[in-house]
Amino acid sequence: MSLKVGLPRALFYHTYYPLWQAFYAALGVETVVSPETNKGILNKGIKCVVDETCLPVKVFFGHVAELCEAGADYLFVPRLVSVEKKAYICPKFMGLPDMLKASRIQQPPLIAPVINFVKVTPLQKILDECAAPFTRNRVKINRAWQKAWQEQKQHEENLRKITPHHDLTILLLGHDYNVYDRYINMDLIKKLQQLGCQVMTAAHIAREERDRQIEKFPRSVFWTYGRNLIGAAYHFMEQPGLKGVIILSSFGCGIDSFIDNFIIRRLTEQKIPHLNVVLDEHTGEGGLNTRLEAFVDIIRWRRDYHQGYVSPHGQYLGSAERNA
Ligand code: SF4
DSSP states (O other), rough: OHHHHHHHHHHHHHEEEHHHHHHHHHOOEEEEEOOOOOOOHHHHHHHHHTSSSOOOHHHHHHHHHHHHHTOOOOOOEEEEEBBBBTBOOOHHHHTTHHHHHHSSOOOOOEEEEEEETTTTOOOOHHHHHHHHTOOOHHHHHHHHHHHHHHHHHHHHHHHHOOOSSSEEEEEEEEHHHHHSSSTTTTSSSOOOOOHTTEEEGGGGGGGHHHHHHHHHHHSOOOOOHHHHHHHHHHHHTTOOEEEEEEEEEETTTTHHHHHHHHHHHHHHTTTTTTTEEEEEEOHHHHHHHHHHHHHHHHHHHHHHHHOTTTTTSOOOHHHHHHHO
């Protein structure tokens, strides 16, 4: 019977799944991915961590519990510190292997290489650790990596393909694990599409363009996530056409609390309609539907009926301004 590596469908999975799936496939190792998030998975996660933990980490623990029950032989949980020079991933990512070991989940051995491109962990060391339970053949490992890297690049290129054919474009800004987890965000992308919107995410904008845009920010941004979002928002602000921005924040996320605030202030200055949706495990779907419909309607009314007295961008519109 072949050994299976469990990949929790949470956190970094939503950004890097083509890479790691292709890597293990090229090594001839079977991977097992936990199902899409559902109520049962979320509840399992909630039971494993303290209340104050952010929602995505609770979800991650639920996926790990699911994989352990499914009989994965190893769990792939890298200690992600940084994926680029001069910027970091959230500290919670660094601590995941320790948090798991301290939890009550009965778990198989972890594959937990340190990935730190600020201190430059040699790539070969990372790959050797990822492959260690299965092979030490470096030719095979490096070939698998080349293939996996191509898969990841292709995936990122595919994500950038967008065919604009709607009157209104919405940029959905948030962590990949909030934007692409349909249970956590209550199928937000589909809801917006049903309202006739073209939906863009940061992944639709080339990394080089986001990096170029972030140079306009007065300070260097410490977090990779913040760099991506601010770069994407700045790019989007320059685009013509009817548009709005939805910012998806996680309740309990320190990074969101200030990065999102920077973006919101800039959008307000630019008079670009925006909506901030904060996700936690108690978010009600009915309330979200109403907010989305109102947001989209207001943007279209402003265009169609010049109804300048409704502000979707947080500006106070007093009677003097209305009558001006
Ligand atoms: S960046 Fe925020 S949401 Fe993501 S793991 Fe860290 S605290 Fe949680």
